[in-house]
Amino acid sequence: MSKVFVLGATGQLGAAVVKGLLEKNVSVTAYVRNASKAEKMFAKSSNLNVVQGDYDDLDVFKAAVTGHERLFLMVQSFTDMRGVKYAFAKIAYEAGVKQIVDISCTQEMALSWRSNTVCEVHRESEEAIISIPNRGKFVALRPSGFFSNFFHGDVHTVRHANAIMGCVPSDEKRMWISPTDISLVAVNVLTEPIEQHKDCVYEMTSESLSGDDRAQILSKVLGKDIKYVLRSAVEEYKALTGHGMPHDIAYGLVDYFSLGHVNREKSQYE
Structure with a gap:
């Protein structure tokens, strides 16, 4: 099964994705700011590799992501979300990643063009990644309000x-959704055939x-x-x-x- 690289692995959603992948016996690399925190969060597993790095450590990321086919992209910074996501996605595709699964923003909030800062930064990020030449597949998960x-x-x-x-x-x-539900969808997409999901966009809600x-x-x-x-x-x-x-x-x-x-x-x- 494809190796999966998880960005934002110690956040609530990222951690749930890591645990879900490990339960499916998938080889996972967790990219984290604090390695000791990650070691406490996740049970020891031969399928888990922890890499310490930040958004600015692109050389570290480039070396670590090589050999992975899939990337889970969760970026919490609104300051330069477009720049961060684009940089990581471009490096990942060039390193051979065939599928990126991105946490974006629900269309429910995008009432009109440039009407909302929260959705605008996510829209810009999606457009930047889609524009990367010769890229792999790009799946956007757009959840509603997080409980x-x-x-x-x-x-x-x-x-x-x-x-x-x-x-x-x-x-x-x-409309509301639990991060647990989002993680379950992400894990399914990251473990099912890449061609099944292609460049799909999934609007997500539960309640x-x-x-x-x-x-x-x-x-x-x-x-x-x-x-x-x-x-x-x-x-x-x-x-x-x-x-x-x-x-x-x-x-x-x-x-x-x-x-x-x-x-x-x-x-x-x-």
Whole structure:
């Protein structure tokens, strides 16, 4: 079976992909910033090779990726996502990689061209990779909102206010997906015939839930009354940037969450 190189192997999604591949007895190389962290995360396996490197260590990556047929590409940097993904993809294809599986952005957020910073950097990244001459196959996975991303924030408001908060109307449903589900799809694509998936794009989601739905589920699980509290776009923006999120990313998310439903409704009549 093809050897798989995993970029971002100690992140929540990357780690799940590594574990899923190892369970299928696939030979995996995990590219990580912290090798000792990786050794603690993954059980010892003759099929696992850990390589320490960062986005700037292209020579390290070039030497390590040689001999692999597939690359799982997960880049968390919004600062230069296009540059990082393009550099790693180009080196990988030139080294003989036949398939890249990339985590991109769901089309649900791309209401119009350049409307959202989050989706725009992913779009630019996909276009840059597709334009590489004589490249191998390129599969884009486009998941909807990660459950885990919002639970990181919810845990604080649940603990201190028995509430989850957002700028979306309480009864408006949103598409959600677990990183576990994303990893299962990625593992399938990385282990099935390359020609089966070719240059496919997979829009991914698993649940459609409103703020009230989520609050009800949390109330049942935690055994206490959890409410969904609607806050203004300004309050949402301040909350996101207060936790260190850059302005452009926070603005893009708030713009989508607070106005996206209005824009989608308008588009139905245009």
